[in-house]
Amino acid sequence: MENFTPYSALAGGALIGIASAMLLFFNGRIAGISGIMNGVFFAPKNDRTWRLLFLAGLVAGGGLLQWLVPGFNVPRQGYPAELLAIGGFLVGVGTRIANGCVSGHGVCGIARLSIRSIAATLTFIAAGMLTVYVIRHLSELTA
Structure with missing residues (x-):
């Protein structure tokens, strides 16, 4: 920030x-x-x-x-290319599981008051918070 x-x-x-x-x-x-x-x-x-x-x-x-x-x-420096590739792959898997991405659910779905989109967006946010916590506090990556 x-x-x-x-x-x-x-x-x-x-x-x-x-x-x-x-x-x-x-x-x-x-x-x-x-x-x-x-x-x-x-x-x-x-x-x-x-x-x-x-x-x-x-x-x-x-x-x-x-x-x-x-x-x-x-771009942020100090992250291994393998970790970035795995992260990108997991984002793709997550969008298939959630039947959409943050832009579809978070911006458009919530605007249409879609319960599925609200649940998906809350899940995206929680997963992002957990990922930041793991990367910053539980792993060796602090960049």
């Missing part, structure tokens, strides 16, 4: 909310990234274009921010 600025967090949250609302309003789709990504591979061909454009926009937006504000995103 060294560089926390509430204004950038507020702006980012507002942009995510606006993008999610626009996707739901104009396309009738929920902005769950794991579902969008899954659909790139398994949806009918006529349903892939918007998914690819949405994902390309996420990557382009991050690239644009990095270009406009050099040094804005500095």
Whole structure:
């Protein structure tokens, strides 16, 4: 929390909310990234274009921010690549088990008052808190 600025967090949250609302309003789709990504591979061909454009926009937006504000995103150092790969794999497994990701359940599902999404989001938060505790207090990784 060294560089926390509430204004950038507020702006980012507002942009995510606006993008999610626009996707739901104009396309009738929920902005769950794991579902969008899954659909790139398994949806009918006529349903892939918007998914690819949405994902390309996420990557382009991050690239644009990095270009406009050099040094804005500095990756954490000191974590073994194997641990990062295992963590990424477990996130993927978790999104399949939960039938969605944090963006789908946390942003869109809670806004629709979905009980399943509220339960999933609370589970994500609890798992994240437990993971931070284990990494920071029970393991040798303190970076």
